[in-house]
Amino acid sequence: MKKILSVVITLAALAAPAWADEPASVERGKELFNSNSLGSNKKSCATCHPKGSKLQRAASYDDKRLEKIVNLCIVTMLKGNPLPSDSTDMASIIAFLKTLAPS
Ligand code: HEC
16 A cells, blocks of 8 residues: 555656646747747747748658757757757647648
């Protein structure tokens, strides 16, 4: 009984950050795209890709490819730290980029 309880507590502790986070969303992705919080040089994604212009083609890339490009732009263009691939922020940015696909 004690063992089960400690397993449950451990699981709850591990899962807590995920519960605490807001779910990934297009709105959050858009906010990040327009904010200078991802880097250290006061630029945002929108500085070079205003309103996501010219990213229509990229909107159809698969998630893995987008993830690599997003982190490349964060590191080289924004002088920031790459986002973990399983982070809510990365998922949100990818979700936003996908909305740029031509309909
Ligand atoms: C200093 C300018 C700059 C900043 C800031 C920047 N990028 Fe880029 N980005 C580029 C350049 C240059 C390319 C490669 C040429 C192109 O496709 O426009 C590129 C390419 C891309 C592509 C691939 C486009 C394609 O057609 O293959 C995506 C997606 C992208 N950037 C997303 C982002 C995101 C998301 C951010 C913010 C985290 C960001 N970029 C910040 C300059 C920038």
